[in-house]
Amino acid sequence: MTFSVIARDAATGDLGIAVSSCILAVGRAVPTVRPGVGVIAVQARSRRGLGTSLLAGLADGASPQDLVRRAAHAADDADRQIAVLDATGRVAADTGPGSLPTSGHVLGEGFSVQGNMLASPDVLPAMAQALGATGGALADRLIAALTAGQDAGGDLRGRQSAALQVVSGTPDTEDDDGVRVDLRVDDSGDPVAQLRMLRNLQRAYDERDYETLAVFAPEGARDLYAALAASRRGDRAAARSALEAVRARPGWSTWLTSMAGDSRLAGVSRLLE
Structure with missing residues (x-):
């Protein structure tokens, strides 16, 4: 009923x-x-809590291979499908004998793709190939693999939701929770495309791509990003017009005043002085 990719x-x-x-x-x-610690994918009719127990096993020092082997021998998990990846890139997966039709997994160096109730046997090879052929950040490679799986047929029953998570390979600290990407599409007619859009939007926030945010940010904030974008490209008139629109909204003028020390807004705010 699901297809996924885990990778380091x-x-x-x-x-x-x-x-x-x-x-x-x-x-x-x-x-x-x-x-x-690692990443776990638990699919098909796996029992609740299996992902948590597998992750705890990784934290205690067990190898992915040992954890998967133990789960494979659990009689109550005949319908399970699991994949386990640790922080060093060791990976193991298993598709239980009771898993739904057109099921399986493909292992590679530092990754695994897996799925069940698939529309085509081409889904998993397409995902593995796309993951290896795509450059850039891990989040983008994962989405490329997911897109390839969907293009090859994806879930036999259709499509509804998708998710993307990327975390640091080192433990979290008080200054860094280790979460790099955490995006979900819970209900959509094209969840993979929606997930890709969210990833692009997050990239725009991370990279301060004000031109993109002026179009795709929430409506109430678009004028602010338009002002920042115009200021960056030296268009004083457009920056002034956009900032005046922001200040005209109830409450926003006070907020802009409180942000006077922010380097991103200082130059734009001076246009209205």
Whole structure:
């Protein structure tokens, strides 16, 4: 009923998972992640809590292979499908004998793709190929793999939800929780495309791409990003007009005053002085 990919970025050590399914809120059901420990995918009719127990096993020092082997011998998990990746890139997976039709997994160096109730046997090879052929950040490679799986047929029953999580390969600290990406599409006619859009939007926030945010940010904030974008490109008239529109909204003028020390707004605010 689901297809997913787990992987480690060899360059950064980041760990991640992307998943899609024809169920509501798959991000609640399949992924279990912890910075510096690993990533677990639990699918098909796996028992509740299996992901948590597998992650605890990784934290205690067990290998992915040992954890998967133990789960494979559990009589009450004949319908399970699991994949386990640790912080060093070791990976193991298993598709139980009772899993739904057109099921399986493909293992590679530092990754695994897995799925069940698939529309085509081409889904998993397409995902593995896309993951290896795509450059850039781990989040983008995971989405490329998920997109390839969807394009190859995806879930036999259709599509409803998707999720993407990327965490650091080192443990979280008081200054850094280790979460790099955490996005979910709980109910959509095209969840993978929606997830890709959210990823692009997050990138715009992270990289301060004000031109993009002026179009795709929430409506109430678009004028602010338009002012920042115009200021960056030296268009004083457009920046002034956009900032005047922001200040005209109830409460926003006070907020802008409180942000006077912010380097992003200082230059724009001076246009209205």
